[in-house]
Amino acid sequence: MALALKKLASAGVAHQLLPAAGALLPGLGAAASQLQARRTKMSHSEATNTFILEALEHLEYPKRLRKLLLTPEREVAVELALLRDNGEVATFNAYRVQHDNSRGPYKGGLRFHPQVDLDDVRSLASLMTWKTAVMDIPFGGAKGGVTVDPNELSERELEILTRKLVQALRPILGTYEDIPAPDMNTGAREMAWIFDEYTKFAGFSPGIVTGKPVWLHGSLGREAATGRGTVFAIRELLAAQGLGEIKNKSFVIQGFGNVGSWAAQILHEMGGRVVAVSDAFGAVANEHGLQIPDLRAHVADRHSLASFAGGVVIPKESVLTVPCDVLIPAAIGGVIDEDNARDLQCKIVAEAANGPTTPEGDAILRERGITVLPDIFTNGGGVTVSFFEWVQNLQNFKWSEDEVNAKLDRVMREAFEAIWELHTEDKIPLRTAAFVKALQRVTRARVHRGFD
Numbered sequence: 001m002a003l004a005l006k007k008l009a010s011a012g013v014a015h016q017l018l019p020a021a022g023a024l025l026p027g028l029g030a031a032a033s034q035l036q037a038r039r040t041k042m043s044h045s046e047a048t049n050t051f052i053l054e055a056l057e058h059l060e061y062p063k064r065l066r067k068l069l070l071t072p073e074r075e076v077a078v079e080l081a082l083l084r085d086n087g088e089v090a091t092f093n094a095y096r097v098q099h100d101n102s103r104g105p106y107k108g109g110l111r112f113h114p115q116v117d118l119d120d121v122r123s124l125a126s127l128m129t130w131k132t133a134v135m136d137i138p139f140g141g142a143k144g145g146v147t148v149d150p151n152e153l154s155e156r157e158l159e160i161l162t163r164k165l166v167q168a169l170r171p172i173l174g175t176y177e178d179i180p181a182p183d184m185n186t187g188a189r190e191m192a193w194i195f196d197e198y199t200k201f202a203g204f205s206p207g208i209v210t211g212k213p214v215w216l217h218g219s220l221g222r223e224a225a226t227g228r229g230t231v232f233a234i235r236e237l238l239a240a241q242g243l244g245e246i247k248n249k250s251f252v253i254q255g256f257g258n259v260g261s262w263a264a265q266i267l268h269e270m271g272g273r274v275v276a277v278s279d280a281f282g283a284v285a286n287e288h289g290l291q292i293p294d295l296r297a298h299v300a301d302r303h304s305l306a307s308f309a310g311g312v313v314i315p316k317e318s319v320l321t322v323p324c325d326v327l328i329p330a331a332i333g334g335v336i337d338e339d340n341a342r343d344l345q346c347k348i349v350a351e352a353a354n355g356p357t358t359p360e361g362d363a364i365l366r367e368r369g370i371t372v373l374p375d376i377f378t379n380g381g382g383v384t385v386s387f388f389e390w391v392q393n394l395q396n397f398k399w400s401e402d403e404v405n406a407k408l409d410r411v412m413r414e415a416f417e418a419i420w421e422l423h424t425e426d427k428i429p430l431r432t433a434a435f436v437k438a439l440q441r442v443t444r445a446r447v448h449r450g451f452d
Ligand code: NAD
Pocket: 182, 183, 184, 185, 186, 226, 254, 255, 256, 257, 258, 259, 260, 278, 279, 280, 281, 316, 330, 331, 332, 333, 352, 353, 354, 379, 380, 382, 383
């Protein structure tokens, strides 16, 4: 109890909440362990809530706060109708979930993927709330997505679908309200369409979306930011654990899109050996280290990853179990679970993807002594440089790439120090420490703003 009260005090909310301390949650621990004990596959939002519940158990906040922190503030589901190039009409489900805006405008990416559903988006929106809080940048959390395989659409169809999404969500978006960004299968091209479509209605509004092309109000350093931040996160952990530098360490990366390929490039530049990478279609390995610049050029030329001559083809499913110092999942959620967590052969899992480890998988990694750098910190470089882009847009100013990268480095270091301190002092896993820190910051804002 003393520890819990200390945590409340450090969140700056003790004086407002302590009168209700008698109502501290008896049922919370039971709820968390019930969820954890469940053998059926959890939905993504159940998995995210399991991690939050565990951190809340540590904090022992009053029960009335728990529901508030877990429940999204707004969920919007729309159907987008598209006249296809072949004359047929197709419809697509799309979602935007706004989880929390206590600390600033809602912020979060837009994902185009066939597996997108409301539960998925709900979980990702919640993760954004905790991520912006861990990184200590003044945004809340949101996420959006369209249930579509973009590979099945022409560029014209994709553009119309993106513009229709803006038309449908326009009432809830805004430069100071809700600011989308790229996520899986969306990038600078889609963000430019969003900027243009929104500007038609609201006038010149570059700050409505981040991740725009550099020549269209985007920020230098944004494209590489999530991968770069991931590398900074790994560098900090290696140093804190006394394991040395990135140089000569071995890395395996699942996913070779924006995040995975930039992480690979920066690790390679720092002397790390990237020994295997995969994407949705295949995987390639080289125990001496892949020549990442050549591999990136090969993929950019629209060749498949697996046809790269500088490595051997391996089954893409086996990439997670290739021996290495650091495994970086940088693709989809839920890939490390109770079925494969025992087979991983790494010392560190650095979660560049959102939600790559299920609670069951996480429990096994903890038992095995594998350190997990949690997603809400590890991939926070993306939203951090999105924040920098937004600030530059508001100022009508442009920072140099070195300036952006140096500021990103400082934010990543400070976020790491905050969670490492909790991790070592309270002997809790880094993931729990990150959620505790985030919950403290969000709760403090919520409580101090008041509830009227
Ligand atoms: P992307 O679309 O650019 O790349 C995704 C990559 O994952 C592709 O190479 C794809 O082929 C691969 N992939 C998909 N399914 C796979 C599978 N089953 N096995 C192996 N590889 C698979 O997406 P991205 O922007 O690089 O995002 C990757 C992850 O990082 C997502 O979880 C996303 O939410 C997270 N993330 C992205 C950003 C960002 O700034 N882009 C920020 C924070 C978090």
